[in-house]
Amino acid sequence: GIQVEQSPPDLILQEGANSTLRCNFSDSVNNLQWFHQNPWGQLINLFYIPSGTKQNGRLSATTVATERYSLLYISSSQTTDSGVYFCACRILTGGGNKLTFGTGTQLKVEL
């Protein structure tokens, strides 16, 4: 099956700093989503981005499908950005319609 790898596994930032989270995947995909799991356990949809670039406030994401990676940019980080960031992919052919998740990036933003 598809392998989804995220880096870094852990990240500590000072409030106001910028960061880039990376997601590498091992096969062609027709769905790639970024999620934020907040400290209360909720999975929040950040981006649906099988290809291209999207921006939403301080967050933006880019997926280069031909090179099998996606990047999530967080600018001017805030303490409320803390939590785990997951990338999840759906394989293009075969594998059904399931999302395969990466192991996540644990982010802590400090004052």
Added chain:
Amino acid sequence: DTAVSQTPKYLVTQMGNDKSIKCEQNLGHDTMYWYKQDSKKFLKIMFSYNNKELIINETVPNRFSPKSPDKAHLNLHINSLELGDSAVYFCASSQDGRAPYNEQFFGPGTRLTVL
């Protein structure tokens, strides 16, 4: 105006018991899913239903039985609970999981603790 809802939010029970988790979506989607998040926060698909038809059963013990009475509801029944079943269970939905380019939306999760 909750999109995907689950009940209960927390479930604490003894080993050997049988329990159910319910999920409902009001997005008008055809496809619903159950995912399991283990203690290391790893998320993995368990089941997927499209319009009440099972389309994914991902090597889950047969103590787990999903049931979809209609396309807006997908329930998960677990028999003879074991300690290893302790996890957070997430329900999700998408417009048509058989089609490409479908975004999935997740419920708030049910934290199951087996004692």
